[in-house]
Structures are given as structure tokens and as C-alpha cells.
Amino acid sequence: MTDMAGLTRADRQKAAAPALPPPRRLSPREKAAVIVRFLLAEGAALPLAKLPDHMQAALTEQIGQMRLVDRSTLALVVEEFLNELEQVGLAFPGGIEGALQVMDGHISANAASRLRRLAGASAKADPWDRLTQLPLERLMPVLEEESVEVAAVMLSKLPVARSAELLGKLPGEKARRVAYAVSLTGNVDPETVRRIGAALVAQLDAQPPRAFDTGPVERVGAILNVSGAQTRDAVLAGLEAEDAAFAAEVRKAIFTFVHLPARVVPRDVPKIVRIVDQPVLVTALAGAQADAEQTAAAEFILANMSQRLAQGLREEMAGRGKVKEKDAEAAMTAVINAVRQLEAAGEIVLVKDEE
Numbered sequence: 457m458t459d460m461a462g463l464t465r466a467d468r469q470k471a472a473a474p475a476l477p478p479p480r481r482l483s484p485r486e487k488a489a490v491i492v493r494f495l496l497a498e499g500a501a502l503p504l505a506k507l508p509d510h511m512q513a514a515l516t517e518q519i520g521q522m523r524l525v526d527r528s529t530l531a532l533v534v535e536e537f538l539n540e541l542e543q544v545g546l547a548f549p550g551g552i553e554g555a556l557q558v559m560d561g562h563i564s565a566n567a568a569s570r571l572r573r574l575a576g577a578s579a580k581a582d583p584w585d586r587l588t589q590l591p592l593e594r595l596m597p598v599l600e601e602e603s604v605e606v607a608a609v610m611l612s613k614l615p616v617a618r619s620a621e622l623l624g625k626l627p628g629e630k631a632r633r634v635a636y637a638v639s640l641t642g643n644v645d646p647e648t649v650r651r652i653g654a655a656l657v658a659q660l661d662a663q664p665p666r667a668f669d670t671g672p673v674e675r676v677g678a679i680l681n682v683s684g685a686q687t688r689d690a691v692l693a694g695l696e697a698e699d700a701a702f703a704a705e706v707r708k709a710i711f712t713f714v715h716l717p718a719r720v721v722p723r724d725v726p727k728i729v730r731i732v733d734q735p736v737l738v739t740a741l742a743g744a745q746a747d748a749e750q751t752a753a754a755e756f757i758l759a760n761m762s763q764r765l766a767q768g769l770r771e772e773m774a775g776r777g778k779v780k781e782k783d784a785e786a787a788m789t790a791v792i793n794a795v796r797q798l799e800a801a802g803e804i805v806l807v808k809d810e811e
Contacts, residue, residue, distance in 0.1 A: 479532040480525070489518040490525055490533045509582065569661045583653035584613050590660070592618065596625055598656060604630070608637035609644060609652050673702070677709025682789055684782075688712075711795075711806075713740070713788035714749040717756040720795065724804040725760035732794045734772075736787045742773040743784020750788070 482490065492515060495502060504512060525533075549555055556568055587595070587610075595614075599607050599622055611619040611634065623631050670678075676695075680688045688710070695703035711719060720728070729737065741757065744750035758766045779787075798804045 479529040482529065482533065485514065485518050486522065487533050487536070488515060489522055490530065491537050493519060493522075494530065494534065583650065583657040586657060587653055588614055588618070592621060592625075594660060595622060598659060599626065600630075602656075604633045604637045605640075606652055606656075607634045608641050609649055610656065612638055612641050613649065613653065673705045673709050676706050677711075680706070680710050681712060681792065684785055711792065713744065713792060714747075714753050716753045716791075716795070719806045720756075721804070721807065722756075722760040724798070725757055726762075727798055727803060728791065728794050729757070729761055729765070731797070732791055734769075736790050738769060738772045738776055739779055739783055740787035740791050741769060742776040743779035743781070743787060745773075746779075746781075746784070 492502065492504070504515070507515070549558055552571055556571060559568075595610075595618075599610060602610070607630075611623060614622070623634065626634065680691060683691070692703055692707065695706060732740075741754045744754035758769065795804070795806070799806055
């Protein structure tokens with residue numbers, strides 16, 4: 457018999473401690489529940505909301521079914537989990553949206569649209585995840601064309617700030633009807649909301665890819681902005697004969713020298729004057745004296761700068777003499793380009809026509 461007196465205190469404690477039970481065999485689903493429960497207990501923030509809904513539900517149900525896990529089983533599961541992590545060499549994004557982000561720019565727009573339609577047809581895919589990430593420019597036409605009820609569901613599912621911005625862009629009467637319809641969406645079941653989202657995604661994906669970033673009105677207006685006055689007037693006259701409504705929209709998009717008093721805030725005139733070369737500005741102001749509307753625009757510029765600078769410009773205009781029409785138009789275009797440059801930089805804000 458071994459003499460217990462000859463053993464150290466640590467040996468005696470080890471001999472007296474009960475043997476740990478062998479680790480339990482757990483299913484993959486149970487192991488996932490153990491790892492999640494362990495990490496949450498340690499204070500880790502897990503992005504479980506990014507998992508598909510059915511996986512979130514299955515994981516929660518499994519956690520609810522389990523009771524106690526002994527230490528040896530916990531240690532084995534954690535060790536196995538760490539070993540699997542160490543063996544990972546490459547991670548792929550989950551879901552078709554993640555895959556499309558990785559492949560963005562490497563596959564055609566038609567292929568991407570087809571994949572999104574297939575993903576939207578899946579019962580497990582939540583179409584609202586994608587709709588909430590789309591820019592307002594793509595959502596607005598859908599909101600305008602859809603029924604009041606669908607628009608109400610759409611605004612209820614989108615983030616509050618985006619919904620408020622979309623609602624503000626709707627015409628007053630439809631905005632009121634949509635706002636009232638939101639109050640009637642309390643009893644809409646989740647499956648109906650999902651189907652509405654899937655239909656909206658399919659409608660958006662059915663739209664062919666656009667070759668131009670701006671609409672036809674903006675493109676024609678931008679071209680006419682830098683065209684000569686005679687060319688501009690002739691084109692507008694032809695457009696009015698062909699399509700009066702389109703011509704009216706183009707006229708609104710045009711911004712030339714004569715529109716300065718209506719579109720530029722008076723306090724912003726000194727900023728414009730500072731970035732235009734003085735000889736060019738003198739040419740524009742002197743050349744504007746040949747037309748009543750252009751003269752009004754020139755006086756608007758002169759009236760909203762320091763009177764000392766304005767007087768100096770008037771003296772140079774008088775000494776400039778008659779300005780060729782071509783030179784005057786080029787100088788006026790340079791002034792408008794300066795205005796556009798300041799607007800793009802966020803230094804000035806142009807007044808809109810409706811304002």
C-alpha cells in the first residue's frame with residue numbers, strides 16, 4: 457500500500473478530486489449554440505442579425521432546448537471551434553448580395569440583375585434588406601407609380617429618415633393619402649410585407665441599365681447652356697413645335713447669363729467675381745449692354761459688389777468699346793462656369809425655379 461504521508465499536498469488534492477465525466481457528443485447545431493452562449497457570456501458582440509431569419513430562429517430554439525453543459529464538453533467544443541478557425545484560409549461573403557458586392561465591376565449588369573431576381577424569388581431572402589440600401593433616386597419613381605397602400609408599406613419598412621425624405625418629395629395630396637394609409641398598416645401580416653418587397657425588387661431589377669447618369673432634360677439643358685444664343689433660341693423653338701412639354705422642362709434646366717438675377721443670391725456675387733479673370737468679366741459686362749435682359753444681369757452683378765470695384769469695372773467697360781458677339785458669349789459662359797464651379801464646391805447655393 458502506498459504511504460499517503462509521503463505525497464505532497466497537491467498530489468493529495470488531485471487524488472481526492474472526483475474525475476471529470478467524459479465529454480458529451482453534441483450535434484453541429486448544439487455546438488453552435490454552445491459557442492454562441494459562451495461568447496455572449498464573455499461579453500462578445502455577435503452580429504447574429506446578419507444571419508438569415510431561419511438560421512436565427514433555429515439557433516434561438518436550440519439555445520432554448522439546452523440546459524447544462526459540463527466543463528469537459530465545453531472545453532472540447534471550444535477547442536474544436538478554435539481549430540476550425542485556424543484552418544480557415546479564405547472566407548466568402550454570405551448571401552447573393554455579398555457575392556455581388558465582391559463581383560461588382562467584374563460581371564455585367566444584366567447578369568447581376570438576373571441573380572438578384574433569383575435571390576428575390578427565394579422564400580428565405582428578405583427583399584427589404586436590399587431596398588433599404590438603394591439610393592432615393594431609384595426608390596422615388598417606384599413610390600410615385602405605386603398605389604397608396606403599397607407606398608404606405610414601403611415607408612413603414614424603410615428607416616424613418618429616408619421615409620421622411622421620400623414623403624417630402626411626393627405631391628401634397630398623395631403625401632397626405634400615403635401618410636393616412638400608414639395608419640392602416642397595423643394589421644398587415646409579415647408574409648404580405650415580404651411579398652410586396654419582393655415585387656418592388658423585381659420591378660426595380662426589370663428596369664434596363666441606364667447608359668446616362670442624367671435625364672434627357674438635363675443633358676439637353678447642359679448642351680444649350682454653352683451654345684450660342686441664336687442656336688439656343690432656334691433649338692428651343694424647334695422643341696416647342698415637336699414637344700411643348702419637353703421644351704418647357706428644358707427651359708427650366710437652362711441656366712445662362714440672363715438667369716443670374718433670379719438664380720444667384722446677391723451676397724454670393726463677390727465670390728463669383730473673385731474667381732473670374734477681370735478682363736473676362738469686363739468683356740462679359742460690356743458685351744451684355746447690347747441686350748435688355750443681359751444688361752439687367754450685368755447691373756445685378758455690379759450692384760452687389762463693392763462700389764469701388766464696380767466703378768472701376770464701369771470705367772473699363774467704357775474703355776472696352778464694342779464687343780464682338782462671339783467674344784461676349786464666351787465671356788458670359790465663363791461667368792456661368794464660375795457659378796457652377798462654386799455650386800459644385802458647396803460654396804454657394806442656387807435658387808431653384810420653384811423658390
